Amino acid sequence: MIDRPQTPDRDEVLLAFQEACPRPTARDLIDWTRRYPQFAEDIRAHAAVARDWDARRDLPVEEPDETLLARAYSRALNVLYQAEATRVDNGDCFQDMLASRNMDVPALAREIGRDVRISRSVLADLVGGRMRAPVGRRFLDAVCRVLRITCERFYAALDLALAAPRVGLARSDAAPTANARSYEDAVRASDMSDSEIRYWLDED
């Protein structure tokens, strides 16, 4: 049995009960409900299910059909994409984050590049919505450290930037466009040295 903390967590107790008593007996029920009376009803309810499952262990296994699997997958995607949309809706953009810290892209580059220089062009791509996720680990950590944000907020801001990129100068023959590229491409195309590039691509 688990050591009893001052305020035992329901999940911890019931998971421990599940592991300790896969086929709960009367003695198991009495011992665990005495030890955790505040969860007695739950312990008994879970025991009932466990005994039902034990009784069915030798029965043929049923499999869900493809229609059920497809519907479940569709609902799963909805959950994941809804969560992402919520994350983006609740986020700040990079411009707001910089403005609130009285910074601009050159200042951000100086702060991030204190130990190893980072090209302003890479940061300009990030802030301007011209960089796709994922980014390098060191880069992510550095930006989050300087801006004092979580990686969740970083990627929410990146999604916002991608959704509303800052386009280049207008051309006489075409509307201005913003072409997003990968983090790796942005780093390799910059004016950084080979060692700086290896550093920011987490290759050393």
Added chain:
Amino acid sequence: MDASTSEEPPPDTTDFAGWKRAAEQGLLPRFRPETIFAALQDLRFNTDSGLRNELARALSNRTYRLLWRRVGRNHPNGGQDIVDRVHLQVFEAAARPDSADGRGFRQAFVPRLEYRLKDAIAKEARERRIPDEEGARLQGKPQHGARQTADAAGTDPGPEEEAEAADGEDALPSKRAWDPTLLDGVCAAEQQIDVDRFLQAHIADDRKRLAFRLFMDGVPFKSTRSESIAEALGIDESTARQWIKEIKAHLKAQIGDLA
């Protein structure tokens, strides 16, 4: 390399390129669900929706199959509502890495899934339960008769308890044999009923099913010397006896239909 299976280990959960390759090679179904769950979380910021969808599909199919096999068809809608609900909980947890389930599924996926499934089944059982005044009486509420006096005072059992002991109801579980009257009415040895299947199919109340399973284990209704059905389930003895009596009558009626 996994020595026991000689299979290639999964990529690190943050290795986008590795998971992309694994998905293209059709390897996802081989990996443990914890690993796929962790990769789905750790790569959630990746804008490559193709990989995310493949990870989600692999996890979704694995989860749904695990749940479907566990849930009996004796629930409303054949158990599909319960399966759907718990299946969604997995993906809500994947989207919230800091939640208890978001951490728990990464560590031990199947135990956590079974735990959440038990919660869902228990919740449905509570909601379906028809209020039963006798069955709802909990231990500790005032009772009447010699039984309480003997229990409370810790004295030697009075005449009623001695009579019960003589019936064998209060016998130690190891000495209690299978109740032969249970199958009274079975006209031939070959006409045996799977009691467990009967319970699943005909006894909707999970507490009553558990009581009857303990009864089949040989546990007495009430005892001052060992465990009892009453104490295990937090009900009084008369409720325990009534439940078993009801189920036995129902079982005998079923046997009668088949005779």
